[in-house]
Amino acid sequence: MFSFTPVVRVILILNVLVFFVTNDSVIEQFGLHSFLSEQFNPIQLLTHMFLHGGFGHLFSNMIGLIVFGPMLEQFWGPRRFTFFYFFTGLGAAFLFSGVNYFEMQSVYETVQNYQHSPGFDAFSAFVDQHASSYYDRLVPFIDKFKSYPHDSKNIQDSLAIVNQIFTNQVNEPMVGASGAIFGVIMAFGLLFPNTQLFLLFPPIPIKAKYLVIFYGAYEIYSGVYRAQADNVAHFAHIGGMLFAFILVKYWNSQRKTFY
Incomplete structure (x- = not known):
């Protein structure tokens, strides 16, 4: 097979x-x-x-x-x-890490600001902007904090929660060969664009180039607009495809040397 x-x-x-x-x-x-x-x-x-x-x-x-x-x-x-496999995999890791650094730096600055000026409105804004996936489990505390926004224990608990959420996010590891695999898919689409592939879901034939376009568009959309509850490293996928595109184009430009 x-x-x-x-x-x-x-x-x-x-x-x-x-x-x-x-x-x-x-x-x-x-x-x-x-x-x-x-x-x-x-x-x-x-x-x-x-x-x-x-x-x-x-x-x-x-x-x-x-x-x-x-x-x-x-x-x-x-x-x-x-x-090629490791080049795209490492490229995917660097792009993901760069985007993650930017995102986590933003969260860190928000945490620092909250530590200086804690309060219910600021806590609610933090959850909405940076921790929406935690909302359901925080509802009891949010309701209590809303009812007693000046209670010192609620304020101290909110500080601990904000710090813990940041710690959880910054220490969450990313795993998987997806970056390299998306690089492989991109290269296949570039080198064999008219090869007919038969999808399982839905069960239809599609040319490789269209599959690559679909994957690329979906990952860019998901990476930019994804919900925080989405636990998929979309920017690793985008990185794998981007570095694959660059390398394949470079090798093709050096065809007389390599082939």
Whole structure:
């Protein structure tokens, strides 16, 4: 059913093996943390690519690898495909981390301002802007704080909650090979644009170039307008596709040298 080329096979096996030894401790140590987190380690830029948050996450990424990867490896050869895979994966990690740094810096500044001027209105604004995914579990406290906004205990509790939310967000690791996989999909669409692919959902044929356009547009939209409850690293996907586009275009411009 699938043609497993050498590098694709090794990447697949490594991801599956790592999945079976992955636990919360491994994810905390080797998942990619924010540059602002005390848990950040440069090696996480690489190791996060072999970690997944669940079987569905692993399955979807590996399906993408074994469907689109072999043709690229056959076209480029093992060494170039390996370079491409890690180049796009690292590019995705850097773009995600840059956007995350900007977002977390904004949250940090809001936390600092709240520590100087705590109050119900400021707390409600913080939750709306930076922690909407926490709203449901905070409803009892929000109602109590609204009823007694000048109560010193409510103010102290609100400070602790704001600090804890920031700590949770800045220390939340990103895992998965999705950045590299989206890079593989982008390269496939650029190099084999008219190849007919048959989707499972919905069960229709589509040319590779249109699939890439759809994925790219969806990820950009989701990355810009996503809800905070969306736990998908859209900017990692965008980064993988962007760095793939740059590298493929560069290699094509050097065709006389490389082919």
